Amino acid sequence: MNESNPTIIEVENLTRSFKDFQAVKGISFTVREGEVFGFLGPNGAGKTTTIKMFSTLLKPTSGEARIAGHSVKTERIAVRKSIGMVFQEPTLDEELSAYQNLRFHAEFYGVPSSVYKKRAHELLELVDLADRANKPVRDFSGGMKRRLEIVRGMLHYPKILFLDEPTIGLDPQTRATMWQYILKVAKQEKITLFMTTHYLNEAEYCDRIAVIDHGKIVAMDTPDKLKEGVGGDIITMQTDNNDQAIAYIKDHFSQDVRIDEKKIKAVVKDGDEVLPKLIRELPQQVQSIELKQPTLDDVFIKLTGSKIRDEAPSAAEKSKNFLRKRGFRR
Amino acid sequence: MTTTTNTTGFALELRSVRNIFMRDLLRFFKDKARIIGSVMQPVIFLGIFGVGLEATISMGGGPGIGFNFVQFMFPGIIATTTLGVALNTSISIVTDREFGFLKEILVAPVSRASIMFGKVLSGIVIGLFQAVLLIALSPLFGLDIVWSTIPGILFFALLLSFAVTALGLFIASRMRNAEGFQFVFQFLFFPMMFLSGAFFSLTNVPKWMEVLSTVNPLTYAVDGLRRVVFTDAPKQVLDSILLHSSTENMLVILAFGLVMFILAFWSFNRAE
Numbered sequence: 001m002n003e004s005n006p007t008i009i010e011v012e013n014l015t016r017s018f019k020d021f022q023a024v025k026g027i028s029f030t031v032r033e034g035e036v037f038g039f040l041g042p043n044g045a046g047k048t049t050t051i052k053m054f055s056t057l058l059k060p061t062s063g064e065a066r067i068a069g070h071s072v073k074t075e076r077i078a079v080r081k082s083i084g085m086v087f088q089e090p091t092l093d094e095e096l097s098a099y100q101n102l103r104f105h106a107e108f109y110g111v112p113s114s115v116y117k118k119r120a121h122e123l124l125e126l127v128d129l130a131d132r133a134n135k136p137v138r139d140f141s142g143g144m145k146r147r148l149e150i151v152r153g154m155l156h157y158p159k160i161l162f163l164d165e166p167t168i169g170l171d172p173q174t175r176a177t178m179w180q181y182i183l184k185v186a187k188q189e190k191i192t193l194f195m196t197t198h199y200l201n202e203a204e205y206c207d208r209i210a211v212i213d214h215g216k217i218v219a220m221d222t223p224d225k226l227k228e229g230v231g232g233d234i235i236t237m238q239t240d241n242n243d244q245a246i247a248y249i250k251d252h253f254s255q256d257v258r259i260d261e262k263k264i265k266a267v268v269k270d271g272d273e274v275l276p277k278l279i280r281e282l283p284q285q286v287q288s289i290e291l292k293q294p295t296l297d298d299v300f301i302k303l304t305g306s307k308i309r310d311e312a313p314s315a316a317e318k319s320k321n322f323l324r325k326r327g328f329r330r
Numbered sequence: 331m332t333t334t335t336n337t338t339g340f341a342l343e344l345r346s347v348r349n350i351f352m353r354d355l356l357r358f359f360k361d362k363a364r365i366i367g368s369v370m371q372p373v374i375f376l377g378i379f380g381v382g383l384e385a386t387i388s389m390g391g392g393p394g395i396g397f398n399f400v401q402f403m404f405p406g407i408i409a410t411t412t413l414g415v416a417l418n419t420s421i422s423i424v425t426d427r428e429f430g431f432l433k434e435i436l437v438a439p440v441s442r443a444s445i446m447f448g449k450v451l452s453g454i455v456i457g458l459f460q461a462v463l464l465i466a467l468s469p470l471f472g473l474d475i476v477w478s479t480i481p482g483i484l485f486f487a488l489l490l491s492f493a494v495t496a497l498g499l500f501i502a503s504r505m506r507n508a509e510g511f512q513f514v515f516q517f518l519f520f521p522m523m524f525l526s527g528a529f530f531s532l533t534n535v536p537k538w539m540e541v542l543s544t545v546n547p548l549t550y551a552v553d554g555l556r557r558v559v560f561t562d563a564p565k566q567v568l569d570s571i572l573l574h575s576s577t578e579n580m581l582v583i584l585a586f587g588l589v590m591f592i593l594a595f596w597s598f599n600r601a602e
Contacts, residue, residue, distance in 0.1 A: 055437050081439035091430040095357055107349040108438035110337030156336075 005032040008160060008192050009054070014063035016049050023049040025215035026063060031194060031208075033159075036183070038206035039196040040296070042306055046215040047196040048088060051164050054194070055085050068159045081109070084158035084191075086150050088165045094138040098129055098148050101137060102155055109156035116155065123151040126181055142169045150178060154185055161186065163195040167202065179205055200296040209296070213304040223296060230294040230302050231256065233271030237264050239284040248282060260301075267298070346440040350448025351455070354419055358456055368415055372407045372464055376400060376471045380407075396567050397560070400471050405555030406528025408464050408483065409490060409548055413522065415460050416453040416491040420498030421505075421514065423449070428508045442598045446499055446591065453495025454488055461487035475559075482558035489580060490551040493587030497547075500590045503597035526552045531571045547586040554579035 009031035016024040024046040031037045039047045052058040054067055056076040065072045068082035092101050099120060106116035124130045127147040137145060146169060153161055166182070167175040183205065186193050195206070203209055203223065210220040219226060232254075239245040242264055249257045249266050253274060256267035268274040271291045279286050300306075337345055358364070384399040426432040435445060461484055468475050475483075501514060525539065526548035532540065543549045553573050560568060574582075 057433065057436060077439050077441065080437055083437070085433075085437050087430065087433055089430045091432075091434045093353070093357075093426075093431050093434075094429065095360060096353070100353075100356065104349060104353055105434065105438075108346055108435075108440060110342040110345060110439075112336065 005034050007031070008033045008035075008068055009037075009194065010066040012064045014050070014053065014065050015061045016046075016053060016058060017061045023215055024053070027212070027215075027217050028063075029210060029217065029220060031192060033192055034187075034190055036186070036193045036205060036207045037195070038203045038209040039194070039212055040198070040200070040203050040209050040300065041196070041212035042198070042304060045212045047212060048164055050212075051162050051194075051196060054079075055083060055162060056080055082159040084153040084156060084161040086153040086161070086163045086166045088168060090145055090149065092137045092145055092149060092152075095136060097134045097136055098124060098140070099133040101148065102152055105152050106155055111156050119155060123155060124148075127151055127178075143171065143174055146170055147174070147178065150182065154182075154189075154191065157189045158191060160192045160194060163193065163197075165196055165198065167197075167199065175199070175202070200300065203296050211300065211303050218303045219299075226296065226299045227294045230267060230298050232267045232269040232294075233274075234292050234294055234298055235264075235266045235268055235271060235275060235278065235289065236260075236292070237266075237278075237289040238262070238287040239264070239282065240287065241284045245282060245284040248284070249278075252281065253278060256302075267294070267302075343440055343444040346438065346444040347448040347451060350435075350445055351451045354422075354449070354452030355455065357422075358419070358452075364418075368411060368460060369463060369467070371414070372411050373467070373470075375407050376403060379403075380471065397563060397571070398473075401473055401559060402531075402556070402571065403529060404464075404468065404471075404473055405483075405559050406526065406552045408461055408487060408555055409526060409551040410523045410528055411460050411464060412457045412487050412490050412551075413494050413548060414519065416457045416494035417498045417514075417519065419453040419456050420449050420495045421502050421511070423499070423502035424505045424510065425508050427502075427506070443595060446595060446598065449499055450492060450495045450591070453498070454491040457491025457494070458484060458487055476561060479558050479561050482561075483555060486551055486554045486558065486579070486583075489554075489583045489587070490548070493547055493551075493583050493590065496587045496590035496594060499594035500597060503594050522546055522548045525549070527556075527573070528552050532573060533570060547583055550574065550579040550582040554583070 007030045009029075011030070012028050013026045014024060014028070015022065015026050023044075027046075027050065039050065041047050049058065053060050053072055054065055056072055056079050060073065067079045070078040070082065072079050093104070096104065102120040102123070103116065106113075106120070111119075121130065121133070124133050127150070129144060129148060132140070132144070137148065140148070146167065150163075150166055153163070161182075163182075167178055170178060179202065182193065185191065195202075197203055206223060208220065208222055209226060210217045211226070212218070219229065221229070237245075242259060242262070246257055246259070246264060249264070254266050254268045258265055275289065275291050279289065336342075380400040380403045387399055423432060426435065438445075465475055465480060465483065501518075505514075521542075525543045525546045527543060528548075532543050532549065535543070554576055557568075557572055557576055557579070560571070
């Protein structure tokens, strides 16, 4: 990513309230053209609300966001023209075939039919759906639907592609392939990527990450810099008395220590030197011990004090399942 | 790299109207159950209810009512069937919302007006398709439709489809989940159907019913269609079953449709 690339997303003091609850509390940042930018945060942090404002589905309460130079408040159609969206929940027409869904999308964005016919088949090929092009989406598996939605979002080669939890529900292998593909097309077509995710290993694909919590950006940097900010390496260990061990570590090694999944996690500088010392000096018996570089997980916990969990199904998803159970058909 | 450029501006808006329209049509003709259902209802009403009631009315060899009851009911059935299919076409927006697909439509770079025009167009075409189907089936019920009346029937079917699709759009813009469908059908479709004069004449009903039917847009469609169908009936028959002039009927339906369309447009444009 070139530092001198022009700004493509410009956010100034953006705020959104729902009745008396403030979901997004005056965030400001810029994204450059061609950048892969990630929004990382726990449930209810304000990620989806922000993306909805960028895509003009929600009006900001105050502040401004410019997408490809257009105001999300006053130039809504121009904004929508320059973006592609991959939503968190499914947004396919299940009665139509994969190809018909793509065609419907391309028509809306004014892509000439000679172009989209070719492109649609290429894209379906890339995500292994070519042989299902004419099958109704209703019969697709969750992963297949997700793949179809992702290529649909890119079909019109938008300037910016917004991905709200794009690989939710995909198995790790498909997730990796998906990302390879997204990044490849994005690079080739100079598409800026803006994504939210709670898969921390996915956030590693980003050039820069903004960590958002309670509607505010608490940190923003490259994944490497953010990891450096954790302040050292992570030692994970188990002893015969974890409580006493923690007290001892606090007194002699590091203040930054806590229990996570019944294991002690301590952040230490120069982990490779501390590790042998720790085993030697700790009065408690060490049952297992592991040293690793900090991950985004650790960054996240450090900044927000909580772990990222899997999202619970949204209300819309729930009622949809309910309708399906009752055999409801459109 | 390709040299072809994307459609923009007004051309894109027109393309989007067609896009919405094509999808509705595709879905309508895919849904065989819905088409069969929309034919079965009129067949039951006309072929069983109408024919049966006709027989009851002419019992005892009295003076009768002076006209064929099935013929009397036919315009009402065209109107209610059109009401059903057109309402379904636009209210499907609610299921699109429920299933998430509406978001795909709402982030597309086209104005809400084009989306609504697309919906109105599909409502009209599907409504007209139903009317044509009913006209084609009419010999089954012993009806003899005069060829020259067909344009008049289709004209009122078109007006009604427009008005009802617009009504459906307005309802859909306010409705958040598909559970409201039941409500719409119980509290809108059935009252509108029975208070429209589709099954009995409104010329001699209690005051409260007269008032309700006056504010029912379907009444004007049934009346308009009936005037077309009873084109060469004697004047005293016409006076006993008809309420308004063709122009009145036409204007009321048109005005209702326009008001609903504007309300729906206003409602859809208010971003959440």
